[in-house]
Amino acid sequence: MNPCIRCTVKNITSKILSIILLSVILALSIFPERAFADPRLQTTGDHVVIVIDPGHGGSNEGANAYGPIEKNMTLITAQAMYAELSKYDNCTVYMTRNSDVDMSLSDRAQYAQNVGASFLFSIHYNASNDHKKYGSEVLIQKSTPFNNYGYQFAQLFLSAMGANGSLIRGAKTRNGSDGADYYGLLRETANRAIPAVIIEHCYLDYSSDLEKCNTIEKQQALGVLDATCVAQYFGLYSTSTGVDYRGFAATSLQSVPLGSSVVATLDEQTAPDACTVTQVHADKETGEVKLSVHGEDKDDALIYYDYSLDKGLTYSEYIPWPGNNALYNSYDEDFEFTVKLDPKKETYVVVRAHNMFDGDLASDPLKIDWENGEGKPEDTEDDRDEYVATEEPLVPETGSTSGSTSNVWGSSYLPQASTQDTHEYSTEEAVAPTETATDNTVGNSHKLKKKQKMAFYIAAFSIFTGAVITGGLIYIFMLMGKKNNRNSKTGAKVKHGKRRS
Numbered sequence: 001m002n003p004c005i006r007c008t009v010k011n012i013t014s015k016i017l018s019i020i021l022l023s024v025i026l027a028l029s030i031f032p033e034r035a036f037a038d039p040r041l042q043t044t045g046d047h048v049v050i051v052i053d054p055g056h057g058g059s060n061e062g063a064n065a066y067g068p069i070e071k072n073m074t075l076i077t078a079q080a081m082y083a084e085l086s087k088y089d090n091c092t093v094y095m096t097r098n099s100d101v102d103m104s105l106s107d108r109a110q111y112a113q114n115v116g117a118s119f120l121f122s123i124h125y126n127a128s129n130d131h132k133k134y135g136s137e138v139l140i141q142k143s144t145p146f147n148n149y150g151y152q153f154a155q156l157f158l159s160a161m162g163a164n165g166s167l168i169r170g171a172k173t174r175n176g177s178d179g180a181d182y183y184g185l186l187r188e189t190a191n192r193a194i195p196a197v198i199i200e201h202c203y204l205d206y207s208s209d210l211e212k213c214n215t216i217e218k219q220q221a222l223g224v225l226d227a228t229c230v231a232q233y234f235g236l237y238s239t240s241t242g243v244d245y246r247g248f249a250a251t252s253l254q255s256v257p258l259g260s261s262v263v264a265t266l267d268e269q270t271a272p273d274a275c276t277v278t279q280v281h282a283d284k285e286t287g288e289v290k291l292s293v294h295g296e297d298k299d300d301a302l303i304y305y306d307y308s309l310d311k312g313l314t315y316s317e318y319i320p321w322p323g324n325n326a327l328y329n330s331y332d333e334d335f336e337f338t339v340k341l342d343p344k345k346e347t348y349v350v351v352r353a354h355n356m357f358d359g360d361l362a363s364d365p366l367k368i369d370w371e372n373g374e375g376k377p378e379d380t381e382d383d384r385d386e387y388v389a390t391e392e393p394l395v396p397e398t399g400s401t402s403g404s405t406s407n408v409w410g411s412s413y414l415p416q417a418s419t420q421d422t423h424e425y426s427t428e429e430a431v432a433p434t435e436t437a438t439d440n441t442v443g444n445s446h447k448l449k450k451k452q453k454m455a456f457y458i459a460a461f462s463i464f465t466g467a468v469i470t471g472g473l474i475y476i477f478m479l480m481g482k483k484n485n486r487n488s489k490t491g492a493k494v495k496h497g498k499r500r501s
């Protein structure tokens, strides 16, 4: 009996163990992204082949309206990058072009394939149609694992640019109409199974960004920065300079899940989900107004905000959204900023949130309340939370707002601010009693009272005349009834009546 039980128990135990083991293997094969790889995802062997691609060239100048011409800048940066990378032992470096020549995107990708590229880095400078954007971004391939490789390189490059004072616009994919990569170079290299990124260093049409790259020395320095990021990414080492990044990945590369594309890089052409602005404090003496902004975007990082003082006709420069980091879809949902305004003027403020894919959302207009802007304490976060919880009902009355739970407060302003004109028209036309007693409806309520009085008089007059006529008719019928009793002929009734009266 005993041995049999022991056998049975052993059998069951081993079966359970193998089921668990099989489940784990199955789970890992179905959900490989759950399995985090070594810090460096891309395995290359002992030696890497790096292809540097200076963007544009020849008749294709790239951005050419803002001082330095992009095709020249990319070549200068690429040559400096080439020189720097050539110092390392365990890599071979190529350039797709080394002079001012035209070259197609497929030729560049084909060149990379011919030399057995481990990775292609395409060097660019940016510009935008609205001339308001600034910052650095890396355009990457959408398909895994190249998407993940590109993201891991972009973490190094964008962090380095961020440390230099650039705004991080993110590592991003863009979908073409056919579902492939939108950018030709990324598509052509992906078709040839070559990892590639397009490095957009900064915007030539934005002064503070142009300042970072407007001399040959600065363009070369950016090439050295690029080369250093590549050396760190691949773990290069140099016996001539003593620089050794072989241990870099283990200590300094961030783990990136493999198996599916990185969510923060996915092309998302949707607007932010929320943007509201509320008034914290208005100082009539100095004209300083402190505003509180709340923004949300479930897909992307919010990276800039701008504001309008004329109900959205014109806007300020783009201002970095506090806490923004497009690499990790992170940003602060709430922040405050101060503007200086003319207390004698009626001002409506609109704030716009911009996400890393350049989608934007404008807040409802907020009318600055100078009269009730005094006496609001400049609270700490904790104080404000307490204030919200205990004194919220007072806020619409005092007209001053603050903090993260400002939606209710904001809405007390909004009917007044955003629909003032239509509000007036609708109250006059409908002659409906209104519960609003704000400044802009005082005139209307006076008119309303007059009309209501008129209506009362008309109604009273109607009832009075109606009663008189009805009474008169009843009297006449009664008289006719009496007449009929004496005389059966009805035709003489009126005459008799008239005559009698």
Ligand SMILES: [Zn+2]
Pocket (backbone or CB within 6 Å): 055, 056, 062, 063, 070, 124, 125, 126
């Ligand atoms: Zn370019």
